[in-house]
Amino acid sequence: MSLRRWLLAAALAGLTAAHAAPLVVPARIDAALSAMVKRGELVGVTAVVYEGGSEAYFGAFGQADREADRAMARDALMQIHSMTKPLTGVALMQLYELGRFQLDDPVAKYLPEFANPRVWVGEGADGQPVTEPAARAITIRDLGRHTSGIASGLGMPPALERHNNAHYRGIAWTSDLSELVARTALAPLVAHPGRRWTYDLATNVQARLVEKLSGQRFEDYLRDHLFQPMGMASTRFHVAPDAADRARFAPSYARDANGRLQRIPDAQSRAYNDTDWQLKTGTTGLVSTLDDYMTFARMLLDGGVAPNGTRVLKAETVKLMATDALPAELTDRSWLPSKGNVGFGINVGVRVGPPRNSGEFSGAPGEFFWDGAANTLFWVDPKHGIAAVLFTQFYPPGDGKLNRAFRDAVYADDAEAFAGNKPKP
Structure with a gap:
């Protein structure tokens, strides 16, 4: 498909999403996330969903810091781990647009x-x-x-x-x-x-x-070309112990052998972010907030334009990043198939079709996404005009129950988002 035809199709898809009946039902998401907190499966969780160009859902449940009895809030600072990678990919693709490679x-x-x-x-x-x-x-x-x-x-x-x-x-x-x-x-x-x-x-x-x-140094490039232009004021590698916003930095928890969530000592869980270390990697290490990361997700959803109007990438570059780039003959994909009916673009998983069976997460074809080791996650769904971000802080990573509960609550009214043999919630 030519670029012109793709842009036209994208525009028409956006109009369709904007005029379709909304999918997001806030009470349904509230029920799913609050129930996990009440059952002790989470200490705290917060999530935001944009649909059709506006905020369709926000919720915060439980505690950001259980020991300090501090409630979960949308401005909590959390470690995003591998959700650093999509930001790295955008930084590199900005240089691609400049013809550097x-x-x-x-x-x-x-x-x-x-x-x-x-x-x-x-x-x-x-x-x-x-x-x-x-x-x-x-x-x-x-x-x-x-x-x-x-x-x-x-x-x-x-x-x-x-x-x-x-x-x-x-x-x-x-x-x-x-x-x-x-x-x-x-x-x-x-x-x-x-x-x-x-x-x-x-x-x-x-x-x-x-x-x-x-x-430029990598962290300086991110600051100058992504964080500051988009208004992601809280996203960084280093959270100084004496910073005014230090109290917002959520601790991390880990499940013990009995399934109970125990606090990881701060000196251990925050060791990287507590000091302004020389090594800043593209794989992990950033701290962010729910709204900062939603700013990034909305930029991707809106074809490279941030909510404040700043163009970060061209629409065709976002499309390139969000298109499955794995050759069909490449069948050795490690654990990627555990993510469902997906391929891989540039630092994001890409859903190539609806769920094939009841074991896969719900979602829409064309969605691109990734998650972090402490069970943060995000996805962008161009078909429905949806961007979703969920933040929490616990291990081990890859908690399928949380991912499934959140996704199912968002997509409950979309039959295609579920496998044919899987009843909707």
Whole structure:
């Protein structure tokens, strides 16, 4: 489809969404989230949903800080972990729009340390890795869709994981992004580029490319080109202990063996954000608020224009990011299929069709989304003109019950959002 035809279709879709009967029923979402708090499944939770260009829902339940008896609020500061990644992707794609690179450029064109990648074959008798040359160069497109082969430690062969643990020893928060990425370039790939979906560390390479192509430190680029222009005043890596808004910084909790949520000591859970460390990564580390992240989500929903009118990306660039980029023949996708009937764009999962069975989350085809380790989540649904953000702070990550409850409450009146054999709530 030509760009002109796509823009026309998008405009018509927006009109359709604006004039269709609204999906969001606030009482239904209230009931779903408050019930989880009452059952002790959450300490606190807050969520906001935009539909058809206006706020259709906001709710806050339970406590942001149980021990201080501080109620959950929409301005609570929370660690967003992997929801840092979509922001990294937008930063990089701004530079793409400026012509600083092409998606199929080899990464080594800008970061020469990636010139001769090698792929893990196994472990030799001496305990050292046995490798072979990569079949092709790693491209910037590979970084965005997570097909670079860069090993992350998630689902990797145990021997490679042991090797990488030793290989990265010495990298600390006092290191910088340049040092981390140089070390990444020397580590064996777990697969040849383009042959496997491997999550996580490629986003650090994206962040380093932002530095190389812009001439700014990554965190400075985010501040100058995303956070300040869009008005995301609370989003940052560092929350100083003496900051006036420190009381808004929510603690984190973890489920114990009996299912009870226990507070993680602040010195442990906030160790990264308490100090202005040198290392700022593209994979994780940002702290944000519900409304700040909704500003970002609405920008994506509105074709790259932030709520304050600032154009952050072109509409066609947002479309590129939110389009499944995984080749059909790429079947080794690690745990991505656990997200449902999805592919992957640039740092976001992309729903390619309705749920195929009752085990998948409800949602609309064309939606793009991601979540964070402390069970924060967001999605953008162009079909219905919806952007949704949910914040909470507990582990372990990937709580399917919360994700399902929130989604089902939003989409209960949309039959297509559910598998055919799954009754609506």
